[in-house]
Amino acid sequence: MHTQPPSALRVEGLGLKIGGATILKDVNLDVPQGSIVGVIGPNGAGKTTLFNVISGLVTPTSGSVHLHGDDITRTSVAARARAGLGRTFQTSSYFPMLTVLENVRLAAQVSEGGSNSLFHFPKRGDTATVKALESLEKVGLAHKAETLAGDVSHGDKRKLEIAVLLVSEASLVLLDEPMAGVASGDVTGLVQNIRDLQQETQCTVLMVEHHIDVLLGFVDRVAVMYFGNIIAFDSPQNIMENPTVQSAYLGKTA
Numbered sequence: 279m280h281t282q283p284p285s286a287l288r289v290e291g292l293g294l295k296i297g298g299a300t301i302l303k304d305v306n307l308d309v310p311q312g313s314i315v316g317v318i319g320p321n322g323a324g325k326t327t328l329f330n331v332i333s334g335l336v337t338p339t340s341g342s343v344h345l346h347g348d349d350i351t352r353t354s355v356a357a358r359a360r361a362g363l364g365r366t367f368q369t370s371s372y373f374p375m376l377t378v379l380e381n382v383r384l385a386a387q388v389s390e391g392g393s394n395s396l397f398h399f400p401k402r403g404d405t406a407t408v409k410a411l412e413s414l415e416k417v418g419l420a421h422k423a424e425t426l427a428g429d430v431s432h433g434d435k436r437k438l439e440i441a442v443l444l445v446s447e448a449s450l451v452l453l454d455e456p457m458a459g460v461a462s463g464d465v466t467g468l469v470q471n472i473r474d475l476q477q478e479t480q481c482t483v484l485m486v487e488h489h490i491d492v493l494l495g496f497v498d499r500v501a502v503m504y505f506g507n508i509i510a511f512d513s514p515q516n517i518m519e520n521p522t523v524q525s526a527y528l529g530k531t532a
């Protein structure tokens with residue numbers, strides 16, 4: 279008998295009102311552990327806001343968020359991170375004045391429960407440094423280890439974020455537009471990095487992406503957001519054939 283993997287993330291009846299505006303409206307989503315899920319939708323549909331609520335930056339007005347079965351709706355961003363939630367942002371999240379290696383080493387130190395101080399200088403060969411170098415190797419960034427993070431290309435910054443997630447060992451990873459601004463020649467490599475991250479850490483990935491053609495080619499399921507709601511959650515094949523999605527999102531008449 280085939281049993282469904284347990285939920286990594288379950289969102290129930292999520293609503294968010296700001297002033298008079300309804301930003302999220304009764305959002306429901308159940309993401310199986312170990313899957314890669316794409317979130318698509320027109321500008322302003324509420325994709326980033328949904329990520330903000332899941333990661334704890336924004337408190338919903340109604341509904342709940344469950345991480346591996348635990349209700350985290352009211353827990354802090356830091357507590358969610360400790361519980362295994364990792365995230366990247368639309369604008370890159372790294373320390374530009376630290377080297378690529380220092381950025382990843384810092385994340386490795388924190389994930390080992392060690393110091394998050396920039397003034398804690400680890401020695402070459404200590405566990406955090408070894409882990410950081412290994413993860414840079416995996417994403418193909420080892421040759422830039424000593425370069426300042428602020429000086430590497432946009433595509434390399436995205437790889438750096440994946441390397442940070444690798445050492446963080448997050449069990450649920452939210453990626454907000456990982457392909458944005460990445461040169462077309464780097465997209466295939468980045469897709470492979472995301473696949474490797476999932477395989478290596480067995481994490482669950484939820485990613486917002488506007489490059490729909492790329493997304494549909496490698497995710498397990500797609501959630502379509504429209505005016506603050508999820509109007510479809512299905513396989514890429516079924517999403518492409520869904521008349522509601524075509525008329526609502528892709529601008530075609532059903």
Ligand SMILES: Nc1ncnc2c1ncn2[C@@H]1O[C@H](COP(=O)(O)OP(=O)(O)OP(=O)(O)O)[C@@H](O)[C@H]1O
Pocket residue numbers: 296299301319320321322323324325326327328
């Ligand atoms: N703090 C806020 N106050 C008022 N309105 C907000 C706030 N945050 C988001 N919104 C509005 O909520 C809607 C959803 O925004 P959000 O950024 O989540 O959309 P999105 O789907 O991520 O769009 P994009 O694809 O352009 O990034 C938008 O109309 C936005 O203006």
